[in-house]
Amino acid sequence: MRSRTRPALVALAALLVAAPLLTAPAAAEVPVALREVMFVGNNWAGTVTIVDARTHEVLKTGVDFIPDKEQELADIRTDPEALAFYLAIQQGPGEGHDQYVDDMFSTLDGRYVAVSRPSFADVVWIDVVKAIAGETDVIVHEEQMDGRRTDHMGLSPDGRRLLVSDSTAAQVIEYSMVDEALPSRGRTTLGQRLRTFPTGETPHESNYSADGERIFHASIGKVYTPGDATGVGPVTLGEVADALKGDRWFQIVRNADFSILQRWDMGNELEEAGYEDMSSAVRPMAIAPGERFLYFQVSFFHGLVEYDTQAPDANGTVDYSTGDIPEPRTGAVTRVIELPNRVPDVPREQYVNDSAHHGLSMDEAGTTLCVAGTMSDYVALVDRTTMKPTFFDESTTGHSYGKPYWTTEGLDDTCWISLSEADSVAVLDVKTRKELAYLPVGDHPQRVRYGLVPAASLRAAPVAAPPPAAPAPQAPPSTAGGQLPATGVATGAAAAAALLLGMGLLLRRRRAVPARSTGFSA
Numbered sequence: 029m030r031s032r033t034r035p036a037l038v039a040l041a042a043l044l045v046a047a048p049l050l051t052a053p054a055a056a057e058v059p060v061a062l063r064e065v066m067f068v069g070n071n072w073a074g075t076v077t078i079v080d081a082r083t084h085e086v087l088k089t090g091v092d093f094i095p096d097k098e099q100e101l102a103d104i105r106t107d108p109e110a111l112a113f114y115l116a117i118q119q120g121p122g123e124g125h126d127q128y129v130d131d132m133f134s135t136l137d138g139r140y141v142a143v144s145r146p147s148f149a150d151v152v153w154i155d156v157v158k159a160i161a162g163e164t165d166v167i168v169h170e171e172q173m174d175g176r177r178t179d180h181m182g183l184s185p186d187g188r189r190l191l192v193s194d195s196t197a198a199q200v201i202e203y204s205m206v207d208e209a210l211p212s213r214g215r216t217t218l219g220q221r222l223r224t225f226p227t228g229e230t231p232h233e234s235n236y237s238a239d240g241e242r243i244f245h246a247s248i249g250k251v252y253t254p255g256d257a258t259g260v261g262p263v264t265l266g267e268v269a270d271a272l273k274g275d276r277w278f279q280i281v282r283n284a285d286f287s288i289l290q291r292w293d294m295g296n297e298l299e300e301a302g303y304e305d306m307s308s309a310v311r312p313m314a315i316a317p318g319e320r321f322l323y324f325q326v327s328f329f330h331g332l333v334e335y336d337t338q339a340p341d342a343n344g345t346v347d348y349s350t351g352d353i354p355e356p357r358t359g360a361v362t363r364v365i366e367l368p369n370r371v372p373d374v375p376r377e378q379y380v381n382d383s384a385h386h387g388l389s390m391d392e393a394g395t396t397l398c399v400a401g402t403m404s405d406y407v408a409l410v411d412r413t414t415m416k417p418t419f420f421d422e423s424t425t426g427h428s429y430g431k432p433y434w435t436t437e438g439l440d441d442t443c444w445i446s447l448s449e450a451d452s453v454a455v456l457d458v459k460t461r462k463e464l465a466y467l468p469v470g471d472h473p474q475r476v477r478y479g480l481v482p483a484a485s486l487r488a489a490p491v492a493a494p495p496p497a498a499p500a501p502q503a504p505p506s507t508a509g510g511q512l513p514a515t516g517v518a519t520g521a522a523a524a525a526a527l528l529l530g531m532g533l534l535l536r537r538r539r540a541v542p543a544r545s546t547g548f549s550a
Contacts, residue, residue: 062482066078066438074092074129075092075470076159077467082440084467094145123380140218142190142219144180152170173197178193182243190205228350229273229274231246233311242281246309246324249327251309276294276295277292280337298333306329307382312324314389321337327382327383328379336359339358341355341359365415385399386400387446389437390437395412396458405429406421407420420454428450433446433448442456448474454467
């Protein structure tokens with residue numbers, strides 16, 4: 029992902045205090061000093077680690093973003109369908125763990141953080157000052173998905189709108205990040221649901237254009253289904269296996285009215301360029317300056333793809349449709365860059381959610397790509413012109429780069445990387461090709477985001493000790509008497525039945541979702 033919103037956010041936050049028509053809830057009447065931070069979402073722990081965005085000092089660990097966990101789990105256990113999805117998410121995308129904190133973005137005044145929580149299928153707005161202080165009444169607003177899981181989010185350049193991927197409902201939902209009075213358009217409040225646009229199966233990442241007028245969005249299909257092998261012996265299963273994954277589209281959406289401007293099936297685009305049997309699922313993406321060229325990862329591929337959105341179509345014909353939208357007459361694959369596959373003997377079924385690589389960003393100047401080699405346990409800084417990589421791994425740094433799962437453009441020409449298996453984050457200097465920091469965080473760091481918090485909230489905040497190593501697996505609680513375990517990995521026939529039920533519901537739930545508007549503009 030690539031974002032240019034950061035330098036503007038601090039200035040916008042100052043403007044926020046003075047502008048009567050654009051005010052966050054309970055905004056102070058005088059400007060509040062803000063601190064630029066890195067938010068690290070510890071997915072399996074349900075906590076957030078806060079790091080200074082410039083000095084890379086760990087300021088606070090173990091900030092609880094699931095204080096309502098017991099109530100959420102109690103509600104899930106009373107709803108058979110919700111329970112089936114909960115267990116399916118746990119056993120599938122969660123790799124046997126609950127997914128509590130996925131993505132997060134702060135409001136302009138730094139007082140609230142919006143957090144997507146996959147296992148609870150919601151997005152909540154948390155009072156970050158209270159959360160840092162260890163209080164429990166921190167959730168100020170909650171919004172439930174139409175479907176059964178949340179995932180990636182995207183923040184508009186002006187910080188006013190939030191996009192949330194509604195994973196099992198094939199749509200993206202827009203929410204307000206401010207209390208806002210708009211002339212002749214009414215009023216929005218923090219967390220208010222505004223509009224939706226339709227996607228393919230399992231909506232994934234959304235990024236705004238620099239001017240906020242367009243949205244780049246990709247859906248990744250059913251990454252949780254088994255049977256990822258492309259063949260059984262001499263029998264090729266490519267088309268069958270591909271069809272089971274569902275619709276996987278890359279689309280550009282006009283923000284003004286949420287209409288679809290262009291939509292491609294990147295598997296077909298790759299085939300037109302001579303690369304057969306590659307997945308259509310666009311994973312993390314990076315958008316180059318000028319927003320003509322896209323760089324993206326696709327499922328099962330160790331490397332990345334360069335795509336020119338303005339080039340003539342590769343063969344000059346309309347070969348396919350995505351839903352009811354014909355293939356655009358422009359857009360072509362220009363380069364496919366292979367990077368090392370260090371796990372050639374690992375079957376596809378063991379790839380983490382179909383991801384050979386999952387994490388891609390670009391520096392501000394557009395000269396260097398930061399690539400997470402997820403299954404191969406490395407990060408690469410790749411020169412955009414030559415595509416020459418510089419690798420960071422255990423052999424070059426002296427510490428684990430286990431399962432890097434996200435990269436984002438940091439401040440001062442840095443790249444921030446979550447190392448999910450190593451329970452750490454790394455900071456790389458793009459220009460010098462040096463590692464600047466390696467920081468222990470919480471259990472399974474996943475998304476890493478830039479954000480703002482009131483500086484005073486962290487001055488006296490003690491830094492908790494790094495979390496202890498996970499205990500050895502224990503037998504799950506007994507299910508005798510109809511009591512289901514609240515968390516943990518279910519086993520035996522009960523787990524298998526729940527997983528199959530959940531997957532069946534996931535497979536059946538696919539539906540077309542029309543764009544919906546409440547009358548508010550973006």
